[in-house]
Amino acid sequence: MQPDYQHFFEHIAPINRIRYQGDQGKGTCPLGTHTDLNPSFSFHIGSGQCQCFSCQWKGNAYTLAKMLDLANPEAYLSEDSSYIKSSYIPPNKPQKKVLDSLTVSMNRYHSRMSEKYLSRFPRMSQMKAGRKDDGTACFPYFDEKNNLLGLKTHKKHWEGDGTLKIYGLNLLKDYKKDKLLITEGEPDMLVAPMQSICFSAGAGSIPKDLSPILDFKTIFICYDNDDAGVSGAAKVAQRIKESNRAIKVMICQWSETLPVGYDIKDDYVETEHRNNGYHYDAFDESIKNAIEYKLPSKGYEVMSTETLMRDYTEPPKPIVKYLLYEGGVALVAGTDGVGKTWFVLQMAHAIATGQSFLDFEVNKKPVLLIQFELSREQLSERLRAMRPNFADYDFAPIPGLTVAVFKDDDMLFTDQWNKIRDTVNDLNFKDGVIIVDNIYTSTGNDISNNHDLQPILGMIQNIKQTTGNSIVLVGHHNKNTSDEEPLLTKGLIHGGKHLTNYVHNVIQIGESTLGVDLRRAKITKVRDEHCELNNEPFKLHWEREKVMFERGVVITNEKVHCIQTGKKWELQLMSELYKYANGKDFDKQRIWSFVQAEEGWMPTDYNYRVKLSRYLSTMIKWGFIERLEKNHYRFNKEEIEQYISEE
Numbered sequence: 227m228q229p230d231y232q233h234f235f236e237h238i239a240p241i242n243r244i245r246y247q248g249d250q251g252k253g254t255c256p257l258g259t260h261t262d263l264n265p266s267f268s269f270h271i272g273s274g275q276c277q278c279f280s281c282q283w284k285g286n287a288y289t290l291a292k293m294l295d296l297a298n299p300e301a302y303l304s305e306d307s308s309y310i311k312s313s314y315i316p317p318n319k320p321q322k323k324v325l326d327s328l329t330v331s332m333n334r335y336h337s338r339m340s341e342k343y344l345s346r347f348p349r350m351s352q353m354k355a356g357r358k359d360d361g362t363a364c365f366p367y368f369d370e371k372n373n374l375l376g377l378k379t380h381k382k383h384w385e386g387d388g389t390l391k392i393y394g395l396n397l398l399k400d401y402k403k404d405k406l407l408i409t410e411g412e413p414d415m416l417v418a419p420m421q422s423i424c425f426s427a428g429a430g431s432i433p434k435d436l437s438p439i440l441d442f443k444t445i446f447i448c449y450d451n452d453d454a455g456v457s458g459a460a461k462v463a464q465r466i467k468e469s470n471r472a473i474k475v476m477i478c479q480w481s482e483t484l485p486v487g488y489d490i491k492d493d494y495v496e497t498e499h500r501n502n503g504y505h506y507d508a509f510d511e512s513i514k515n516a517i518e519y520k521l522p523s524k525g526y527e528v529m530s531t532e533t534l535m536r537d538y539t540e541p542p543k544p545i546v547k548y549l550l551y552e553g554g555v556a557l558v559a560g561t562d563g564v565g566k567t568w569f570v571l572q573m574a575h576a577i578a579t580g581q582s583f584l585d586f587e588v589n590k591k592p593v594l595l596i597q598f599e600l601s602r603e604q605l606s607e608r609l610r611a612m613r614p615n616f617a618d619y620d621f622a623p624i625p626g627l628t629v630a631v632f633k634d635d636d637m638l639f640t641d642q643w644n645k646i647r648d649t650v651n652d653l654n655f656k657d658g659v660i661i662v663d664n665i666y667t668s669t670g671n672d673i674s675n676n677h678d679l680q681p682i683l684g685m686i687q688n689i690k691q692t693t694g695n696s697i698v699l700v701g702h703h704n705k706n707t708s709d710e711e712p713l714l715t716k717g718l719i720h721g722g723k724h725l726t727n728y729v730h731n732v733i734q735i736g737e738s739t740l741g742v743d744l745r746r747a748k749i750t751k752v753r754d755e756h757c758e759l760n761n762e763p764f765k766l767h768w769e770r771e772k773v774m775f776e777r778g779v780v781i782t783n784e785k786v787h788c789i790q791t792g793k794k795w796e797l798q799l800m801s802e803l804y805k806y807a808n809g810k811d812f813d814k815q816r817i818w819s820f821v822q823a824e825e826g827w828m829p830t831d832y833n834y835r836v837k838l839s840r841y842l843s844t845m846i847k848w849g850f851i852e853r854l855e856k857n858h859y860r861f862n863k864e865e866i867e868q869y870i871s872e873e
Contacts, residue, residue: 429458560735
């Protein structure tokens with residue numbers, strides 16, 4: 227019988243942050259030999275084969291079980307190459323029945339602790355540490371409110387949910403905020419003569435959320451006297467300093483005379499037997515000789531070509547082809563009143579339902595739309611207007627679409643990104659798409675100033691990395707001061723290069739003077755994928771009856787969509803002149819003959835000649851003609867014929 231490798235990797239081996247692509251899974255390395263902020267452990271639920279691309283370990287479920295010293299590793303051996311995928315769905319949290327069973331076990335184990343130990347070390351009693359029938363140590367984990375999360379026994383066997391935990395989390399509220407000690411394991415934490423905690427998976431483990439300990443002034447790290455301890459202590463120190471640079475982080479230094487693997491509990495036993503006291507001679511010395519950790523300078527990452535190629539990962543999958551990718555940040559920018567909010571509402575619906583968007587392929591994802599632009603009433607009105615296109619009745623829910631409205635005069639143009647992050651965390655919204663409409667009104671900072679923009683980008687990056695969400699930002703174009711609409715370029719975007727360099731994809735929307743319900747759109751940035759529409763303007767038609775945009779053809783001459791309506795006669799005149807001259811070179815006299823023949827054109831004075839010269843200068847500026855020599859000109863046939871076709 228084929229072993230259930232999926233259950234093994236998800237529930238037996240301590241692998242976190244698991245994601246699947248078919249039968250291939252990826253998560254954090256369970257071996258505890260390195261910090262794995264970007265999951266590097268790959269496994270196959272069909273064959274049981276697995277490897278870590280960071281620490282270079284390779285094997286299968288059997289060899290991994292042996293490495294973790296799990297009971298009965300032979301259960302994960304199989305000669306059968308066929309495999310039926312398990313239908314087991316892991317619970318997000320331990321079931322109540324499981325927790326009740328763990329509570330009974332915990333109380334039974336704790337009752338076996340001798341009064342001698344319990345009286346000497348009250349922390350053991352606080353943490354309900356105990357022993358099983360075979361003498362194996364047992365350590366219950368609690369949350370801040372003393373609720374049981376799970377039980378860890380000797381050799382790192384864990385019963386409970388699968389996330390990394392802080393051992394001693396329930397004690398932090400009673401600790402003074404001056405000093406804190408982080409030990410490598412639970413026994414060290416329980417006997418240490420300082421306020422202490424440890425992490426659930428040994429020297430290489432670091433919980434994702436370190437916020438409970440980031441208000442201490444000084445944090446000491448005392449790991450075992452071996453290579454894994456030295457490496458693990460440095461990684462923990464780095465994470466703490468990166469999270470809060472104000473904390474003084476000290477790495478304890480064991481004496482060189484001590485044996486390899488020496489730790490705090492060893493020092494306790496040594497001193498107890500030596501002088502019948504409870505002094506911590508070696509530990510005290512390690513505290514005295516502790517070295518303050520300093521963040522290393524940020525240099526370039528250097529690696530061999532072998533490492534680069536081996537660590538290659540598949541490019542992110544598109545959510546909306548050309549516009550948004552998994553783990554990416556996209557920007558929708560445009561002029562005021564062009565319909566950006568309608569545009570992202572339509573995009574939100576398409577992503578949430580898996581329907582195509584502007585004929586672009588869409589992969590279905592849950593969507594959280596955070597709205598600063600519209601009030602609750604205005605947003606409700608727009609959604610009701612859209613619903614007849616997508617449902618049998620107006621108030622039918624849109625599965626997968628959640629809306630948060632922050633419209634308040636007192637809130638606009640104040641920093642809302644902490645509230646955005648809290649909303650995302652409160653909803654436990656992960657691996658979806660967050661749309662923020664818009665970035666300009668979400669903050670009081672000047673986003674065109676790099677100093678003011680950086681904290682916002684830092685928060686966006688944090689939300690994206692900690693939740694696995696992709697993000698769509700709605701932005702504005704700078705105010706137009708010219709008579710004509712500008713061509714769509716990234717230089718128009720309010721926020722400048724700092725914003726456009728950060729995001730992965732950009733689509734811009736502008737007015738078209740050829741029609742009230744016509745818009746220009748252009749994809750001006752696509753990262754890591756060839757896009758035939760890159761920097762190619764295309765038409766967007768606003769369908770009033772459908773209350774939605776539809777993608778039209780590529781625009782061959784964007785300039786004609788930007789010319790003021792009042793100047794359209796000039797284009798019409800050029801079109802007629804082109805037909806009159808049969809596209810051949812011409813001079814001013816030929817234009818003179820043409821306009822004289824046209825009814826209503828009576829050029830009789832010098833002023834008209836001046837007007838004609840200005841007209842020719844305008845046509846040169848728009849690219850429809852070029853000057854050959856004095857008073858002689860040539861048609862730009864391609865541009866004129868493109869305009870005629872557009873017209």
